[in-house]
Amino acid sequence: MINGHESVRMSHARSRRSPITGAIVVADVVLADGTDAGRHETIRTEILGRCKDSLAAHKVPAVIRFVEPLDVTAAGKLARADA
Numbered sequence: 001m002i003n004g005h006e007s008v009r010m011s012h013a014r015s016r017r018s019p020i021t022g023a024i025v026v027a028d029v030v031l032a033d034g035t036d037a038g039r040h041e042t043i044r045t046e047i048l049g050r051c052k053d054s055l056a057a058h059k060v061p062a063v064i065r066f067v068e069p070l071d072v073t074a075a076g077k078l079a080r081a082d083a
Helices: 037-054
Strands: 008-018 022-031 063-066
Touching: 022 037, 037 063
Parallel strands: 022 063
Antiparallel strands: 008 022
16 A cells, blocks of 8 residues: 555555554655655645545554654565564
8 A cells, every 4th residue: 555655665564663553654654756855744644545545444554754864684575673
């Protein structure tokens, strides 16, 4: 869903503990090169709309953070934090 947005280069969604609901979905999003930083709120709204249309409610990100490039492995996969 998120990576399908034309302004998104890559994303990483994960679960984060919440004292109220038990867990929430947090998405870290790397924007495509040349994307206007002033469009963050518009892009966030568009991503949330797509997710709400296509995903179960518990899978829709509660938080979308725009971040610098994510770490990737030599194979091009997202690097996971050591447990």
